Each structure stands twice: as structure tokens, then as C-alpha cells.
Amino acid sequence: MPTSRSLKVVLALSLLVTVSLVGLVLFGLLRAWWSTPISVFGFVPGQVEQPIEFPHPVHVEEAGIQCDFCHRSVAKSEAATVPPLELCVACHMDLPNGTFAGMGHPSVEHVKELWEKGEPLDWKRVHRVPDHVQFMHEPHLNFFREQQGLETQQVCSLCHGDVGAMNEVRQVEDLKMRDCVDCHKQNNAPTDCVICHY
Amino acid sequence: MANNHKWGMVIDIDKCTGCQACVVACQSENNIPINTEDLVLQRRAFQWIRIERYWEGTYPDIKARFMPILCQHCENAPCEPVCPVYATYHNNEGLNVQVYNRCIGTRYCANNCPYQVRFFNYWEPEWPEELKSQLNPDVTVRSRGIMEKCTFCVQKIRRAQVEVEQRDGEAIDDEQLRTRNLNPACVQACPSDVLVFGDFNDPNSRVAELSHDERHYKLFEHLGTDPNVIYLKKIDLEAEDEDHH
Numbered sequence: 001m002p003t004s005r006s007l008k009v010v011l012a013l014s015l016l017v018t019v020s021l022v023g024l025v026l027f028g029l030l031r032a033w034w035s036t037p038i039s040v041f042g043f044v045p046g047q048v049e050q051p052i053e054f055p056h057p058v059h060v061e062e063a064g065i066q067c068d069f070c071h072r073s074v075a076k077s078e079a080a081t082v083p084p085l086e087l088c089v090a091c092h093m094d095l096p097n098g099t100f101a102g103m104g105h106p107s108v109e110h111v112k113e114l115w116e117k118g119e120p121l122d123w124k125r126v127h128r129v130p131d132h133v134q135f136m137h138e139p140h141l142n143f144f145r146e147q148q149g150l151e152t153q154q155v156c157s158l159c160h161g162d163v164g165a166m167n168e169v170r171q172v173e174d175l176k177m178r179d180c181v182d183c184h185k186q187n188n189a190p191t192d193c194v195i196c197h198y
Numbered sequence: 199m200a201n202n203h204k205w206g207m208v209i210d211i212d213k214c215t216g217c218q219a220c221v222v223a224c225q226s227e228n229n230i231p232i233n234t235e236d237l238v239l240q241r242r243a244f245q246w247i248r249i250e251r252y253w254e255g256t257y258p259d260i261k262a263r264f265m266p267i268l269c270q271h272c273e274n275a276p277c278e279p280v281c282p283v284y285a286t287y288h289n290n291e292g293l294n295v296q297v298y299n300r301c302i303g304t305r306y307c308a309n310n311c312p313y314q315v316r317f318f319n320y321w322e323p324e325w326p327e328e329l330k331s332q333l334n335p336d337v338t339v340r341s342r343g344i345m346e347k348c349t350f351c352v353q354k355i356r357r358a359q360v361e362v363e364q365r366d367g368e369a370i371d372d373e374q375l376r377t378r379n380l381n382p383a384c385v386q387a388c389p390s391d392v393l394v395f396g397d398f399n400d401p402n403s404r405v406a407e408l409s410h411d412e413r414h415y416k417l418f419e420h421l422g423t424d425p426n427v428i429y430l431k432k433i434d435l436e437a438e439d440e441d442h443h
Contacts, residue, residue: 078336125401132299132338134353139360194295198338198352 039086048124052107052181053168058105060153060164067152068141074156075141078134085121126169127160133177133196160182203370204292204398205350206426207385208408209266213392216264218247221268223387227351229337231323244317247384268350268384269294270417270425277307278318278338287343290354294400296347298377303324303343312418316347350395351382370408372396372403398426412434 059065067074070087074080088111092101102108114121118122129135144155154166173179177196184191205378224247233243247268254261271294278286278294285300286307308316322342322422325333327386333339336353340346358380362370375381375396396405405428408414416424 110335112290114234130299134336134338134356136356136360139364142364192289192295193297193300194293197297197299197338198295198349198356 011127048126048170050124050168051122054107055167056163056169057165057167074137075145075152077138078136080137082123086113087194088121089115126151127175129175134198135196143189202290202399204404204426205355206271206292206347206396206398206409206428207268207382208393208394208405208411208414208428208430209264210394210408211236211265212388212413212430214249214264214266215390216251216262216390217274219387219389220247220266220291220384220393221245221249221353223383224348225333227334227383228349229323229333229339232325232329233318242318242320243310244346246315246317246346249386261434262284266384267313267315267417268425269350270313270351270427273426276310276312276423280306281309293350293352294347295352296345298340298346298351299339299342301344304343305345307345312421312423316345319344320383321348343424345362351377354380354382369400370397371400421423 005048050176059070060067070083071080072083092099092108092111092114103112111121141152141155144158145152146148156163157172159175163169180196181191183189225233225244228246229256230244230246231237232244232279237243245320247266250265250267252263252265254263271292273287273288273292275294276316277290281287282304283300283302284303287295287297287314289295300416303318305318308314308318319342323339331418336352336357358370358375358378361378362374367373370380379386381395382393385395394404394408396403398406398409400406408430409428411430413433414428
């Protein structure tokens with residue numbers, strides 16, 4: 001009977017479509033589960049669009065500026081903080097005549113423009129743990145610098161990769177709970193839930 | 199955690215005037231949702247610490263009695279074994295911990311708590327726009343479907359451990375807690391020194407000393423919950439006089 005055969009074909013086809021759809025969704029969910037920032041089907045929405053391009057390599061590798069010169073509170077509090085516009089200006093502006101070093105680069109021109117208008121720079125966050133996690137930079141800096149004798153930059157690269165070489169900062173480590181707890185176990189650091197969740 | 203702490207509180211009911219300063223302080227420190235009239239009428243208001251009021255006698259010969267009640271951080275806590283996912287547990291510093299992100303909202307713990315100090319988020323908490331920037335960044339905002347309760351302001355204990363012990367290499371004692379504002383919010387706010395917080399394992403702490411006070415007792419001691427909160431009895435000279443007559 002032709003009708004029942006075509007029915008079978010339709011059924012088989014729809015089964016195939018359903019199975020592959022479910023498979024795709026599962027695959028997407030698993031990808032999302034295992035990686036931060038959430039990437040679904042290999043598409044990473046986590047690439048953050050900053051208001052201006054800020055080249056780390058020029059400052060870190062060429063000018064030799066320390067990470068904690070700009071990320072000032074990294075060894076003193078929970079947050080590392082991103083420098084305000086004033087800090088860019090403090091270095092880039094030549095005080096007596098008010099000229100800006102690096103003029104010609106669109107970012108520096110933008111900085112000058114904002115400075116003259118008195119407006120702040122709105123950096124976007126790249127790394128962000130969920131709200132139910134309380135991360136602190138200070139104990140990590142203290143432990144790895146003072147007890148393990150690492151350089152500041154080496155400590156940062158444990159979790160952030162080699163930012164000094166990135167023209168655009170992106171997240172290279174997952175920074176999932178597994179990563180935190182694995183390292184805590186290796187270094188005899190506490191793993192009580194209430195260290196990180198409250 | 200290198201140093202062995204056992205956090206606890208002593209509450210001297212004799213000094214409590216029922217002013218509610220602790221309740222307000224707790225509310226703002228811990229991002230507790232606003233207790234709207236609706237929530238109160240539904241009996242779903244959030245009060246990590248509350249003042250219970252009792253009347254004794256009949257007018258005009260009447261006395262008001264006040265009793266602050268908060269999570270007792272029981273050593274043998276009835277809320278813990280009933281949690282199917284270990285979202286609430288006892289840590290090695292005497293805290294009864296609630297891991298919000300682990301919680302799946304069965305509410306068994308609240309039903310099994312004899313002190314009624316656990317609160318369930320039946321709704322997504324909301325704040326007026328102008329209050330949003332006063333939320334405490336060190337405390338998770340709990341979402342709908344999650345149980346919450348007093349933490350002894352664990353965010354301040356964590357800060358004490360990082361700032362006092364790790365950064366400065368000093369010991370956490372009463373003096374450090376007080377001068378660095380690291381006591382729980384309710385303790386800091388109490389104007390009549392009813393609430394005392396500290397480390398029972400530190401023999402020089404006030405809580406350790408007060409825990410031997412002859413007036414001390416624990417709430418529902420007979421249930422065997424072994425709370426880390428100790429109460430000191432009201433001193434009522436008139437009542438004692440009557441007893442002697």
C-alpha cells in the first residue's frame with residue numbers, strides 16, 4: 001500500500017529529525033555546562049566589546065608596567081579593580097603643556113575627549129563568577145607571592161593566562177568550581193563550602 | 199583554616215529593651231527582602247533575627263519581656279540531616295551553613311527547626327530602584343526557591359580571617375572584632391550590649407566568660423540540639439521577692 005509506505009517514510013524522517021534535534025540541544029547544553037563564558041555550539045558570546053581598545057602588551061611588555069600598578073587593589077581586597085580614566089591621564093598627559101603622549105592612536109584620543117568632557121570610561125567586565133560565589137584576590141596574591149615566591153605577573157597568569165601578551169583580554173581558564181577546588185586541594189587551602197559560597 | 203575557632207553568641211535578656219535595632223541592622227547587612235504587608239500577612243516575612251515579646255501579668259501590673267531569637271547554630275542541628283542534598287551542614291568552626299546554590303527548596307529543614315529561624319523565598323526578592331545600590335556585595339542575593347537564615351554574618355568572619363589572620367598575622371580576639379567592625383551586624387547595632395559575639399575557644403573572650411555565668415541556659419535544651427547561642431536569664435527582683443514571701 002503506497003499510503004502506508006509514505007507514512008512510514010514520513011515517520012522515519014520525523015524520527016530522524018527529532019533525534020538529531022534532541023541530540024543538538026543536549027550537545028549545546030553540555031557545552032554550556034562545561035565552559036565559561038557560556039558557549040553554545042562553539043559560538044562564544046563572551047568576547048567582550050570594550051569602549052576603546054586597550055593594548056596590554058604595550059604597557060606590560062614594552063613599558064614594563066606592573067599589573068598591580070593599574071589593578072591597584074589586587075593584593076589588598078576582593079576585587080582587582082580596573083583603573084579609572086584618571087590613571088590613564090596621569091601617565092599620558094604631559095602636564096605643563098597639556099599634550100597627550102600616544103596621540104594619533106584612536107584610544108588615546110578618546111581618552112582625551114572623555115577627560116575634557118569629564119566623563120568616565122565604561123569598561124565591560126570580562127571575568128565574572130556567578131553571584132553565589134565570593135572570590136577574593138588578596139589571599140591568592142599573598143599566598144603565591146609570599147609563600148611560593150612567584151612574581152605578581154606569574155600569579156595572575158595562573159588564572160588569567162598571559163594577559164600581558166593579549167591585545168584584547170579574554171578569559172582563557174574556565175574558573176569553574178572544579179578549577180578552584182583542585183588547586184585548593186593541591187595547596188592545602190580550605191575547601192569548606194562557606195569559603196566560597198555565602 | 200589554621201586556627202580552631204568556635205563562633206557563638208551570648209544574649210543577655212536582662213538588658214534587652216526590644217528596640218529592634220538588631221533586626222534593622224541585620225536586614226540591611228544581609229540583603230534581606232523588604233517585609234511588605236503582604237509577606238507579613240502570608241506569614242512569609244523574613245527575620246533572620248526577631249524580637250519575641252511576651253506580656254507577664256495583667257494591666258496595670260504588667261511587664262513586657264523581650265527575647266531576641268536567631269539561628270542557634272546548633273551543634274546537633276535538626277535541620278541538617280533532613281536536607282537531601284547537603285545544602286545545610288555544620289562546619290568545623292561551629293557555624294550552621296546554608297549553601298544557597300546547593301539548595302533545591304524542599305523546605306524540610308525549616309519544618310524540622312524547632313526555633314523557626316529559617317525562611318523560604320516564595321518569590322523573587324525585589325527592591326525599589328533607589329535601594330538597589332545599597333545591597334551588600336559580599337552577600338549573595340537569594341533567588342526564588344531558596345532557603346535562607348542567619349549566618350552569624352559569615353562575610354564578616356571571612357573578612358576577619360583574611361584581614362586579621364592572613365594579612366596582618368594577628369589573632370582574632372574581641373578587641374579586633376570590635377575595632378575593625380567585624381562583629382555581626384546585630385551585635386554592632388545593639389545599643390544596650392545585649393548581644394555578645396565571639397570565639398568560645400578563646401579563653402579570654404567575653405562569650406567564653408559569660409558562658410559560665412550562673413544565669414546561662416540554652417533554648418529548648420532538652421531537645422538535645424546543643425546550640426551555640428547561650429541566653430542569660432532575666433533578673434527580676436520583684437519576682438524573687440514574691441517567691442520569698
